[in-house]
Amino acid sequence: MTPSSVELALIDRWQHDFPLVAKPFAIVGRSAALDEQATIGVFRRMRACDLISRVGAVVRPNTVGASTLAALQVPPDRLDQVAEVVSREPLVTHNYEREHDLNLWFVIAGGDAGAIAETIDRIEAQTGLPVVDLPMVQAYHLGLGFSLREPRAQKRQPPAAGDYRPDPRDQRILAAIENGLPLVEHPYLAVADQLALGQEEVIARLEHLVAAGVVTRFGCVVRHDKLGFRSNAMAVWNIPGEIIDDVAAIFARHASVTLCYQRPSRPLVWPYNLFCMVHARFREEAYAVIDELNLLADTGLMQQAVLFSKRCFKQRGAVFSRHKETN
Template sequence: MLDDFTPLDRRLLDDFQRDLPAIAQPFEWIAARLGVSEGEVIDRLTDLRERGAITRVGATVRPNTAGASTLAALAVPQARLEEVAAQVGAHDEVNHSYLRENDWNLWFVVTASDPAHLQATLDEIGQETGLTVLDLRLKRPFNIDLGFAIGGGGHRPMTRQDIDLGALREDDRPLLHRLSRGLPLCPRPFAQVAKALGREEADVMARTEALTRAGIISRFGVIVRHRRIGWKQNAMVVWDIPQERMEAAGTALAALPGVTLCYERQTVPGLWRHGLFSMIHARSRDEAHEVLERARALPELRGPELRGPELRDADHQVLFSTRCFKQTGAVLTKSREKVS
């Protein structure tokens, strides 16, 4: 809960989730804005990481830019849940894994260096578990920036739509991999990253800045574990929306306070028909349901003056997360010639 954190901790958690500059001493930059020493900032961030309040200080990479990713699910019998969750989590490519309230109960994100590597990982998981893998590839992001004010309210930037994929160089992939796993918590973190990669510090900082400007790095800063700081209720609300209404519905949902993510994914005939995904992070189930009721009452905008039916009329399901099995940065460098 937030009451367990000092005022300085709360500032670090709330104020620096994005826009951390790629400069030689970024923690000194934070310290200057908080009126404390660089050493104190590093100590507090280290403590927050050890307590599980943050996963890292680093980058989130926009899906399917430097690598390939998907959201997948398994329908796991209760008696096999621990076994299958361990099998899935043992893959480095799986960077998020959650238990959700649905027949499709084990949900996980797979990120790999390329589509072939991604498919090989999904095939392996299917072979190891003996279960059908529900593969729901991203089609269109409406908002995929999970950063939001932990005190509630406040402005939340929307995901950029103008991505410059031409800015990506092949030698950026190892850098993006390290940034997505987190900067070292030390006075000159980019120098350590550069040393590990056999590159110059100035080059690493310049490429980080260029990739951020291009939108390939979607957010650079403190990556918070919301569940650990009191936002314990995570509801994935999925909607069956006709394609001609998808853009209007997704745009309206993405702009609603309390909806923290919103995107369109592929459907799977006969297995999964809900193509619009929205996430609600809340401090209680009641609070999550209040956001959901506001979402269901949203009119879908169909132009400057026309409004369509409320989302209340759309078929939807609410999948609360009840357990987190794994949460880490994405894998962007490893490739495979064969699957053993």
């Protein structure tokens, strides 16, 4: 499906700052000269056609719940079978084949560190392969949307993670919308009724999570490949610890870098500690961005690699509910 100009405009505008009001689609529609019901219809169609995966919260790692990035080195003749095992795990949110000896990469995100560890243990037991666990050390840039036109000259920055005091309602609310807001006239009321809370209570908690930097953006989560951005590059470097913050600051400012973060290296199997995500229409575009990063940060001679994704086996939002059945 080729997205219409209206769909592209709605996606581009509402990847962030989706209205936290009783009737958000009435406001959203005004930006495209649509009435409320027509707007809801467009969003339902975009979700059905996989242009967007959901409208909802993108949560800063390890604030509410826990998460990690992990990888496996899978013999090529076992890749489909092992990928199926990994994707069946309820807490696995993303599962990709990438071009590297470590060829299966997945994100595990759930309620707490114990649930993450249990997931890793099950995967190792079922596959007979050791999981390379790479938890977040430092997040330098968490993407606040994905421009469908030229990269924005001024990147949006989320609020720093502030003085957030966990509230038991927050995890329940995030669990209720982990697959996205209901695409109805009163979505927050639908969530509130499900949780036996008040609508204003749900909206107020989401506003607090956004203000505290726990939710880094609230809006459309796009399917990049469905919109023509098929060269998904995970660029990684081995950066000395004494300069990693300075290098990361340079990388994070680049308009084409959607994520930048530090993870631990693992001797013998994974020497890299700084990660950047670059989404491009073609490989040449991705390589051009990485070349520019190396020039800006003087990292061209440092050990590095680019892992392009080959296949997506699973992609969904973080899981905050407990005992969630696999989709």
